[in-house]
Amino acid sequence: MGGRQVDKEGTQSTFHLYNHKVQGGQTMLIRTTVAVTCLATLLAACAPGPWLDKARLQDDLDARPTTEVYPVQQITADVIMQQVRKVAVEQASSLPSDMTKWDYKIGTDDILGVTVWDHPELSSTSPTSVPESVVGAPPLPTSNIVPADSNGHRVGSDGAIFFPTLGRVKVEGMSIETVREKFVKLLGKNIRDPQVDVRVLAYRSQRVQMTGEVKNPGTMSVTDVPLTLVDAIARAGGETTNADLSRLHLTRDGKTMTIDAQSILEHGRMKENVLLKAGDVVNVPDRSDARVFVLGEVTKPQTVQIARAGLTLADALASVNSIDVRAADPRQIYVIRGAAENLQKPTVYRLDMTQIDALLLQTQFALQPLDVVYVGTSSAVRFNRVLEQITPSLATLFYTKALVFPGNY
Known part of the structure; x- marks a missing residue:
């Protein structure tokens, strides 16, 4: 009886001892895990490499800048055809490109030359050819003729020129042919069937600015010869090697339009070759x-x-x-x-x-x-990338447990 009691007490002592060791091991594991976690956090704060201290930043990484939802269009043959049609519509510019309709309008500071047949005292220039209306007539006497104004008639700020016997004659905004007809009508009051020729000796009223990636940027005068976009680029010496002609900028009346001048040169899309007018600013951007x-x-x-x-x-x-x-x-x-x-x-x-x-x-x-x-x-x-991120942490916990319970491995 006494022996059984001793064995029982011994068994209980062994069980308590084993339980104490297990609890002690678990406690040690928890302590070690906490210590490793704290050490990892401390090392992360001192980790080498690029790092930004966010202690003074008020930032919500989970916040979305907008709740807008954007539809996604799958690229299909229909989408590509729509893209081609859109480009065609954009290139069919509403700006004028028909050179046959061009008619120069006289403006302030233009120099006009007016020739009246058989009336050298009224002529400001001595023409080198006979006006079309009097083809076949005897040649004009050119000797001893002194023009009324060797530089022609300048259009003043009031839009008029001074002409002998007529005084101030309004010419601004008129075409050359309209001005000629006006002089025929006015001179016809004193001269029978007057033959008049009107020319622009100097174009000074209308200018176009050419800027950007061209070899000779500067100012160009608009004349009676139509000035198109391609003409302007050519007059400026052509584009530089860094020019982007596919996004040429034309500013007119305060509005800027983008024109694909490259399509004119490569594909002959002449609707993009718009006519320029006074005040236009053409900018050829670079390829940045x-x-x-x-x-x-x-x-x-x-x-x-x-x-x-x-x-x-x-x-x-x-x-x-x-x-x-x-x-x-x-x-x-x-x-x-x-x-x-x-x-x-x-x-x-x-x-x-x-x-x-x-x-x-x-x-x-x-x-x-x-x-x-x-x-x-x-x-x-x-x-797999998520697993790759958490694998080092799992490995750390595994080796920590192995150090605490070396007998289990």
């Missing part, structure tokens, strides 16, 4: 904005310059060595557009490269300056 950004799961994210002939989605992807086949989701090829127009309402397109026609569509989808091409990440890769 002629670029797109290719980001996301691509082999080599970078900025891609838009060539003079343009840039397609296929060109952009090929420039970065295509998408990353290990991480990219080929169904998520996004094009975000709108940085140059409206940052608040971007247009989003998506290409599904798993479809057979996508190989052709991406070669026809034209990119615009400052477009962003973003390649999304596949779901499996996102999951």
Whole structure:
């Protein structure tokens, strides 16, 4: 009896001792885990490399800048056709481009030459040819003729010129032919069947400014010869090597329009070759904005310059060595557009490269300056990256437990 009681007491003592060790081990594990966590946090605060102290920043990382939802248009053949039609409509400019309708209007500071047949005392110039209305008539006597004004008649600020026997004659805003007819009518009161010729000796009233990436920027006079956009570029010596003719800026009456002058030269779209008028400012920009950004799961994210002939989605992807086949989701090829127009309402397109026609569509989808091409990440890769982030922490806990309970491993 006494022996059984001793064995029982011994068993209870052993059980209590074992329980005490287990509890002690658990306590040690908790303490060690807390210590390791505190140490990791302390080391994170002192970690080397780029780091920003956010203690003085009032920032909510979970806050969204806007709740706006943007619709996504899948890139299809219909979308590309709409894109082509839109470009065609934009290039069919409402600005005049028909040179046959051009008629120079006389303005202030222009110098006019008026010749009256057989009346040298009234003529301000001695013409070198006979007016069309008197072809076949005897040649004008040119000897001993002194013009009334060797520099012609200047159009004053009142829009008129002074002419002998007539005084101030209003000519501003009239065409050359209209002024000639006016002089015929006025001189016809004193001269029988007057033969009159009117010319502009100096064009000073109307000017066009040429600025930007041209070889000889400056001021150009508008004359009786129509001045088109291409003419102005040519007169300025042509564009420089850094010029972006696809986004030429024309400012008229306080409004700035973008014109694709490159399409005139390469595709003969003459509706873009608008006629310039007085006060126009033509600016040829450089190619600093002629670029797109290719980001996301691509082999080599970078900025891609838009060539003079343009840039397609296929060109952009090929420039970065295509998408990353290990991480990219080929169904998520996004094009975000709108940085140059409206940052608040971007247009989003998506290409599904798993479809057979996508190989052709991406070669026809034209990119615009400052477009962003973003390649999304596949779901499996996102999951693996989460595991990659938490694996070091799990390994730390495993080794900590191994140190506390070395006999269990």
